[in-house]
Amino acid sequence: MHLKKTFRAIIIFKLKLLAACCIIILSLSLSVFNCFAQSNYTISGAVSDENKKPIADAIIFVDGSEIVTTTDNFGRYKLNVPGLGSYTISVKMMGYDGLTKDVMLKTRAMTLDLSLTLHSVLLDEVKIGVDKKWQSDYELFKTQFLGSTPNAKACEIVNPEVLSFKMDKSLFTARANDILVIVNPHLGYRIKYMLKYFRFSQKIIGTMLHVETSYDGNTVFEELQGTNDQKQEWVKNRALAYRGSMVHFMRSVFSRRLLEEGFIVTQLSGDGNAYDDNKPVNFDTLETSRNQAFVTFRSTGLHITYNVEASLKLAEQKGNAISRKDKITNDVVLKYHSYLLPGEKQIVVDARGRTSVGYIQAFDIKGDWSNQRLADQVPFEYSPPVSNIK
Structure with a gap:
């Protein structure tokens, strides 16, 4: 009798263990599926010439990213993008004029056909x-x-x-x-x-x-290919290039974390140069619409100071308790002053900090941001290292 009870207990234990394993496997499978589904956003189509003839081997890329592909023998292409948002799709083929298209991806998939024109070589x-x-x-x-x-x-x-x-x-x-x-x-x-x-x-x-x-x-x-030491140096340098940049600012606008991320934003007054960092603007008052993918705000003259220490003090004075883990690393002191003057009346920003018409069209940029050129840019997929401040 004792042996039967022991045997029954072992069977019940094994069945429970098997059920638990099945649940874990199912959960992991669903997690993997969800992760894949969330990143399964595509822009696809075909590239042809003025006579509708397919163009093979054309280079297609997403501006400001590491996303690039080429067309097949039928001129078809497919780009996998991170999610909903604003994208600039560019196509280049020897012998043809380059072409770019600004698009807003609002569903999981979009079809975008592109037509190229022959390039006229000028004497100069x-x-x-x-x-x-x-x-x-x-x-x-x-x-x-x-x-x-x-x-x-x-x-x-x-x-x-x-x-x-x-x-x-x-x-x-x-x-x-x-x-x-x-x-x-x-x-x-x-x-x-x-x-x-x-x-x-x-x-x-x-x-x-x-x-x-x-x-x-x-x-x-x-x-670039590099040694482990070089890669570690690149991680540090990329973080420095990102911090306080316009992309960093726009992402902070989207996440409503301007002060927490080190930005003090004030409205310009008087002759367009006057500002008071002790009176930061409530950026929410500039918003006209918001959803999970985009935020739209009114364009107005703004002065932006990037100063982590000063911004965190202001946040705490305003009653925004910021835990140590939320404070971004500031081992290298960076202080920037920039001006955004109105270009477009309404600016649409996505979660990656990209604007629907590009920064140059959206704003007249002055100050430190105007001096940060191509050499200080990182791809829009870039994510800064997680803060190590406890």
């Missing part, structure tokens, strides 16, 4: 040799395009021969007849940049020298 795009004038123009372009930060000075443009320059009175312009390839050894990226336009001008107005640089294009990032 053809250079024979490199003279001193071209070299001096190139140095000017590099400084204004990449910036003057340590990251910028370390960058190398691999194919400068695709560039041509023109000076018309006080306006200096640059054009590229192919994708620019830039290596950024400080951040660990190879960048491919499809330049749309580049303009630089400087002129004296009254007694002041006014300098203005503007350019636009589409970017795709590739990870």
Whole structure:
């Protein structure tokens, strides 16, 4: 009798153990399925020429990301993107003009067909040799395009021969007849940049020298191969490039964590330069709509200070108790001052900090952000390391 009870108990125990294992396996399967489903967002379509003929081997990429693919023999492509949001899709093929399309992904899948036109080669795009004038123009372009930060000075443009320059009175312009390839050894990226336009001008107005640089294009990032020591250095440098950047700011707008992330935002008054960091604006009052994927706010003149210590003090004064684990790492002190002047009337921002029309179209940017150029950018998929402050 005792043996039967023991045997029955063992069977019951094994059945319970089997049931528990099944539940765990089912839970893990559902978790994996949910993770996959949540990241299963696609933009797909076909690329053709003006005569509707498919174009094979065209390069398709999501601007500002590491997402890139090529078309198949039928001109078809498919891009897997992180989720709902704003995207700029770019296509490049030798012999055709580059093309970009701004889209807003509001469902899991979108079809986007693209048509390319043949490229007309202009005479001034053809250079024979490199003279001193071209070299001096190139140095000017590099400084204004990449910036003057340590990251910028370390960058190398691999194919400068695709560039041509023109000076018309006080306006200096640059054009590229192919994708620019830039290596950024400080951040660990190879960048491919499809330049749309580049303009630089400087002129004296009254007694002041006014300098203005503007350019636009589409970017795709590739990870460089490196040693473990190099990769650790890249992690640190990327975090420094991200902190206080415009992408960091826009993500903080979306998450409603401006003060917690180190940003003090005040509205400009008077002549457009006056501000008071002790009176931060309640950004919620600028919002006009919000959902899980997008937030829309009214564009107005803003001054943005990035100063972690000062912003956390303000947050605590306003009664926002911030636990130590919520405070971002500030082992290197960064302090930035920037101005956002109205461009578009309404700005739509997604969770990754991307705006529907791009920063250049959305705002007139001045101050420190205007000096952070291509060499200080990270892909929009970038996530900063988790704070180690306890």
